[in-house]
Amino acid sequence: MEDEQSFSDIYGGRLALQRRCYSPSCLEFCLSCPRITLRSLTAVTCTVWLAAYGLFTLCENSMILSAAIFITLLGLLGYLHFVKIDHETLLIIDSLGIQMTSSYASGKESTTFIEMGEVKDVVINEAIYMQKVIYYLCILLKDPVEPHGISQVVPLFQGGRRQDHLCIQQKVSLGDGGILASSGRQK
Amino acid sequence: MVLKAFFPTCCASADSGLLVGRWVPEQSSAVVLAVVHFPFIPIQVKELLAQVQQASQVGVTVLGTWCHRRQEPEESLGHFLEGLGAIFSHKPWFQLCRERGSKSWSCKATHWQGPTSHAASGEDQVMLIFYDQRKVLLSQLHPPAVLPDRQAGDTTASAGGLAAVFDTVARSEALFQSDRFDEGPVRLSHWQSEGVEASILVELAKWAAGPVCLLLACLLSLVSAASACRVFKLWPLSFIWSKLSTCEQLRHRLEQLTLIFSTRKAKNPAQLMRKANMLVSVLLDVALGLMLLSWLHRKDLIGQLADALIPVADHVAKELQHLLQWLMGAPAGLKMNRALDQVLGRFFLYHIHLWISYIHLMSPFIERILWHVGLSACLGLTVALSILSDIIALLTFHIYCFYVYGARLYCLKIHGLSSLWRLFRGKKWNVLRQRVDSCSYDLDQLFIGTLLFTILVFLLPTTALYYLVFTLLRLLVVTVQGLIHLLVDLINSLPLYSLGLRLCRPYRLAAGVKFRVLEHETGRPLRLLMQVSIACILPCSSKGLREPG
Numbered sequence: 001m002e003d004e005q006s007f008s009d010i011y012g013g014r015l016a017l018q019r020r021c022y023s024p025s026c027l028e029f030c031l032s033c034p035r036i037t038l039r040s041l042t043a044v045t046c047t048v049w050l051a052a053y054g055l056f057t058l059c060e061n062s063m064i065l066s067a068a069i070f071i072t073l074l075g076l077l078g079y080l081h082f083v084k085i086d087h088e089t090l091l092i093i094d095s096l097g098i099q100m101t102s103s104y105a106s107g108k109e110s111t112t113f114i115e116m117g118e119v120k121d122v123v124i125n126e127a128i129y130m131q132k133v134i135y136y137l138c139i140l141l142k143d144p145v146e147p148h149g150i151s152q153v154v155p156l157f158q159g160g161r162r163q164d165h166l167c168i169q170q171k172v173s174l175g176d177g178g179i180l181a182s183s184g185r186q187k
Numbered sequence: 188m189v190l191k192a193f194f195p196t197c198c199a200s201a202d203s204g205l206l207v208g209r210w211v212p213e214q215s216s217a218v219v220l221a222v223v224h225f226p227f228i229p230i231q232v233k234e235l236l237a238q239v240q241q242a243s244q245v246g247v248t249v250l251g252t253w254c255h256r257r258q259e260p261e262e263s264l265g266h267f268l269e270g271l272g273a274i275f276s277h278k279p280w281f282q283l284c285r286e287r288g289s290k291s292w293s294c295k296a297t298h299w300q301g302p303t304s305h306a307a308s309g310e311d312q313v314m315l316i317f318y319d320q321r322k323v324l325l326s327q328l329h330p331p332a333v334l335p336d337r338q339a340g341d342t343t344a345s346a347g348g349l350a351a352v353f354d355t356v357a358r359s360e361a362l363f364q365s366d367r368f369d370e371g372p373v374r375l376s377h378w379q380s381e382g383v384e385a386s387i388l389v390e391l392a393k394w395a396a397g398p399v400c401l402l403l404a405c406l407l408s409l410v411s412a413a414s415a416c417r418v419f420k421l422w423p424l425s426f427i428w429s430k431l432s433t434c435e436q437l438r439h440r441l442e443q444l445t446l447i448f449s450t451r452k453a454k455n456p457a458q459l460m461r462k463a464n465m466l467v468s469v470l471l472d473v474a475l476g477l478m479l480l481s482w483l484h485r486k487d488l489i490g491q492l493a494d495a496l497i498p499v500a501d502h503v504a505k506e507l508q509h510l511l512q513w514l515m516g517a518p519a520g521l522k523m524n525r526a527l528d529q530v531l532g533r534f535f536l537y538h539i540h541l542w543i544s545y546i547h548l549m550s551p552f553i554e555r556i557l558w559h560v561g562l563s564a565c566l567g568l569t570v571a572l573s574i575l576s577d578i579i580a581l582l583t584f585h586i587y588c589f590y591v592y593g594a595r596l597y598c599l600k601i602h603g604l605s606s607l608w609r610l611f612r613g614k615k616w617n618v619l620r621q622r623v624d625s626c627s628y629d630l631d632q633l634f635i636g637t638l639l640f641t642i643l644v645f646l647l648p649t650t651a652l653y654y655l656v657f658t659l660l661r662l663l664v665v666t667v668q669g670l671i672h673l674l675v676d677l678i679n680s681l682p683l684y685s686l687g688l689r690l691c692r693p694y695r696l697a698a699g700v701k702f703r704v705l706e707h708e709t710g711r712p713l714r715l716l717m718q719v720s721i722a723c724i725l726p727c728s729s730k731g732l733r734e735p736g
Contacts, residue, residue: 022704022707022713023312023314023707023713024312025189025312025314025713026314026704026713026715028704091702091704093314093702093715094188094189094314095188095189095191095214095215096191096314096316096348096702096715097348099701099702101701111699111701111720112699113699113700113701113702113720115348115349116348117348
């Protein structure tokens with residue numbers, strides 16, 4: 001079954017959280033980040049080209065204009081491929097593990113899979129950003145050496161870094177149907 | 188825990204039969220390795236499984252039945268399949284079923300209570316996970332080989348989760364020896380059924396590798412014994428060897444070759460990768476060296492180089508002489524101390540004169556020497572570059588000498604100045620206490636000390652200028668040599684084999700796994716596809732596998 005809700009991040013951009021339940025033992029949460037707007041793209045391109053034109057009038061060298069075009073194109077490609085995240089997916093499979101996938105705007109997908117045996121707990125962490133407190137969801141991993149220690153803290157949904165997750169993770173933690181809790185009993 | 192069944196994608200289109208694999212109770216997962224086809228004799232199947240178990244130390248058993256038919260199984264077949272459960276008793280007993288040509292799968296796992304109480308057998312929910320056997324086998328994501336102090340049975344007790352799956356597949360090589368096209372008593376379907384994965388070249392190379400390695404190891408041990416003999420440890424020779432970068436490079440290569448051709452097998456995949464990287468870099472080195480050699484000989488560059496060397500050395504000497512004349516005059520408008528200037532200038536000019544005579548003396552032999560040096564390029568491009576760097580060092584030896592003289596003079600002057608400055612202030616350096624102490628000097632000590640201090644201070648600009656100029660020249664030479672050494676190190680240490688693997692066989696550099704949920708219908712079991720995800724050196728979109736069925 002599918003379920004969709006929309007939230008907003010701390011800057012007012014639109015986020016959408018989609019929840020799909022494939023079976024009682026498999027759940028998927030998909031968070032879509034705000035898209036790149038035409039306004040921001042036009043603003044950046046115009047700034048770069050105006051600066052290049054200003055330099056050109058100073059130096060009278062037409063290579064500057066070609067260089068500005070190349071820089072704009074390469075910068076846009078690099079931004080879409082390495083920086084701009086389109087949507088992030090969290091797939092929870094009972095007794096197997098948790099998988100986080102980030103899809104970039106250019107189609108690249110980067111996946112991380114954490115086995116259930118390594119997960120100690122899923123918690124909501126607080127952080128102070130500028131003048132406010134924001135919350136983010138993260139997974140605590142077990143330490144192989146010390147049974148009660150924590151080896152790593154893995155934050156979830158890191159694509160749009162300025163997302164306030166409180167409402168999101170309430171949905172996630174209530175909505176996982178106790179998969180994580182039941183897997184916790186097996187540890 | 189939810190029951191998981193790992194099913195190989197190559198068996199998704201195989202005919203009906205028995206599922207053979209391993210049951211991991213800690214993970215509640217069944218790893219299916221192969222499918223045994225009808226007709227079979229149960230005794231022979233059990234014998235084969237016992238053989239495989241003995242050979243590979245993996246507990247391979249019959250896990251259940253696989254049914255691949257056009258329509259729903261008839262009643263008699265259903266009873267037959269359940270009857271098989273009585274012969275090969277296994278808890279839980281899996282029954283996978285798939286309609287030919289459709290994507291709907293069904294899977295049941297029953298805990299067999301007894302032949303009479305069908306109703307009391309419990310059915311559990313099963314999750315089907317498809318995996319590509321070939322990639323899992325070759326990706327080496329399982330823990331390393333059995334430690335000698337552990338028993339074979341409990342090695343996988345510590346291997347958690349998916350590592351146990353990978354370990355099972357990787358260690359069951361014995362099961363994949365025969366397949367359904369062989370004439371044996373038992374017909375199996377697995378990843379080798381679509382064509383045995385082997386290469387004649389690789390097999391021949393493996394056969395030939397043994398004796399060749401032995402021979403080369405003997406040769407290399409002879410060479411290293413010869414180079415370690417006492418003659419080379421005498422003082423002048425050992426000093427020269429340590430200064431020449433060619434010897435350093437040759438020694439490095441000798442060590443690498445000894446490691447590659449050693450008759451001990453690599454203990455783990457990381458060591459194997461390191462050996463392969465070294466071998467590929469040595470081969471590339473030799474290939475580049477031979478290319479350089481052929482290019483040099485084709486254009487007869489060696490003769491041209493030898494002809495051009497003397498005029499270049501003359502030119503450099505002339506430039507140095509101009510520089511010294513400039514320093515002896517009024518360099519950059521500064522006023523030097525005339526006498527010291529003349530002394531130092533003439534001293535260095537005489538050196539240059541000696542050097543030029545020496546070069547002219549050597550000129551008939553230059554071409555011969557260069558020819559032999561060019562021949563050393565067949566040992567590798569790195570050796571040729573090291574020799575080039577050494578030649579540059581030898582040709583600019585006079586600049587090095589000037590730098591040493593200038594530095595020594597400057598150092599002495601600074602020491603003298605600091606000591607006399609302390610005297611000027613009435614202090615002294617206490618060697619015992621390693622600190623500056625006050626000291627009362629006599630009047631004549633103070634007088635002479637102050638006089639010397641004044642002299643040194645006024646001679647300081649001259650010495651400092653000479654020092655500066657020759658240090659800059661030396662830095663230039665060192666930069667050129669440094670760039671050559673950088674190139675040599677790059678060729679030495681670039682892991683070309685790993686880069687090649689990344690491009691051609693990315694699953695060998697596996698960094699983990701990822702799962703994809705396949706088409707799901709309510710009432711049917713959940714199907715997932717497990718793919719090996721590759722270490723991402725280069726940015727690329729992840730490649731997916733063909734979905735079974």
